[in-house]
Amino acid sequence: MPRLSKRAIDAAKPRAKQWFLWDDSLKGFGLVILPSGKKSFILQYRTMTTRSRRLTIGPYGALTPAEARRMASELIVQVRNGHDPLMTRQGLRSAPTINDLLDKYWSDHVMVHNAKATQLHHKRIITKILRPHFGAMKVTELTRPDVAELHAKLKHTPRQANLVLSVLSKALNLAEVWGLRPELSNPVRLIQRYKEVERDRFLSDEELSRLGATLDEAERFGLPWVIKAGQRTRKHLPKEHNDRRTPVSKPAIFAVRLLLHTGARVSEILTTEWSHIDFPNRTIALPSRKGDGRKPHPASDTVMKLLTQLYEKRRSNYILPRDADATRHITREVVQNAWQRIREHAQIEDIRLHDLRHTVGTYAAQAGGNAFLISHLLRHRNVTITNRYVNTDLDPIRVLSELIGQRLLEGLAKRQALESRELEADGNVIQFPGRRPFPS
Known part of the structure; x- marks a missing residue:
């Protein structure tokens, strides 16, 4: 051979x-x-x-x-x-691929433990980013340089980049639990997240006043029709269009008012049913924490009055039913479209619906509420989230600064008065208590 x-x-x-x-x-x-x-x-x-x-x-x-x-x-x-x-x-x-892992992660974890809004975010990240980049790779082949490279590609959108890391990290942690990777081998570990700029936008008193006037106008008369056509097209429109008003969805207006007065999330208000309202005890059942089951929470007089108005015209199990199908609640898109028109007319174009929740949290901090109370008011999962309102509130800091400044001014004025008395003395040196003796 x-x-x-x-x-x-x-x-x-x-x-x-x-x-x-x-x-x-x-x-x-x-x-x-x-x-x-x-x-x-x-x-x-x-x-x-x-x-x-x-x-x-x-x-x-x-x-x-x-x-x-x-x-x-x-x-x-x-x-x-x-x-x-x-x-x-x-x-x-x-061996299973990242696509296989993401399928299991979606069915066994996201669909079981996450709220619908979170499911939508995860679906977008999985479909648009993770599958195209890592889908064909074996679960055991994914390394830290692979993940770091993807994170770097997303550096211009730091919040999204960090969310991608969070989703991938959770999936890989579960891969260890499911025996698809060795323990303590998560490649996302040690990759530094990008610094995110927190959005702390809330309504000022003047903006709140304009919003209130706009909501009243929209409810009673509708809002002026905004001509978005170009100048060439606009000049051919009949003149009566200049005074034209178009109605705004009444359920959407009530939704905005409830969002502002409760500090609830959009999905929580839209899915609220009459069975969640307890008029005698003046409570509204809302999720205790994001994604949890509903529990009774105290409601203000304003909220109860709004609910009473809706209850008098109820025609559905939902407090905010659709016009065409009362068996279903209005959609987020309906409220969002109405809000777009309302905020443009009120000249608060940069205020999102979720910023109404920020407004409630900020006003609560300015009213002297501590982190514990505000956390329960907004039903945060932990107090760390609430600290954004407590720590950024300027009113108590301003009051404290004024008190310190006043004391300093009083102290300086007293010192100046004493020094004036020294100079007025008839050539005699006055020794003040607590001072060192002047050298002879």
Whole structure:
């Protein structure tokens, strides 16, 4: 049996059936020649259980005989150490991919534990970012440089970049729980998040006044029609269009008022039913924490009056039903479209619906509410989230600064008065208590 050399391999001709050419210097190392003429290096070995295996090392041409022999020698060492290279290779081929992990993460975790709004955010991140970048990779192959590279590509949108890391990190933590990765191998760990600029926008007193006037106007008369056509098109419109008003959805107006007076999230108000309202005890059942079940929470007089107005005209289980289908509540899009018109007319274009919740939290802090009370008012999951309102409130800080300034001014004035009395003394030095004696 000849040694596998380039000359011997080139001389081997295809036959009607595949045949083998074995190397005489390395047991099990050989070449298979197919009827098509294709030639590949192979290794035939027996496992610890004496099972015979035949492993393809690689095609001739892509590998030289010397390279193939070196690889075969390494594989033989693995076999002697009790490993089965063929089964290892087959296991890697059938190993779950990131796509498989994301499928399981979605069905077993997101759909079970996350609120609908969070599900939408996760779906967008998974579909638009994670699957295109990592979907085909094996779960065990994902490394920290891979994740860091993706994070760097998203640096111009730091909040989104950090959200991507959060979603991926959770999925990979669960991969360890499910036995798809070794423990403590999460590659997202140690990657530094980008600094995010918190949005602390809330309504000022003047803006709140304009909003109130706009809501009243929208409810009673509708809002002026805003002509968004270009100048060329606008000049052809009838003049009466200048005074035209269009109605604003009444349920949407009530939704805005309730959002402002409760500090609730949009989805919480839209899905509220009459069974959640307790008029005798003046409570409204809202989720105690984001995504949790509803529990009664105290409602102000204003909120109860708004609910009473709605209750007098109720026609659905929902407090804010659709006009066309009372069995369903109004959609976020309806409220968002109405809010777009309301905020433009009130000249508060940069205020989002969620900023009404920020306004409630900020006003609560300015009224002297501590983090614990505000956390319960807004139903935050932890007090850390509430600190954004308590720590950024300027009114108590301003009051404290004024008190300190007043004391300093009084102290300075007293010092100046005493020094004036020194100068007025008839050439005599007055020694004040607590001072060191003047040198003679």
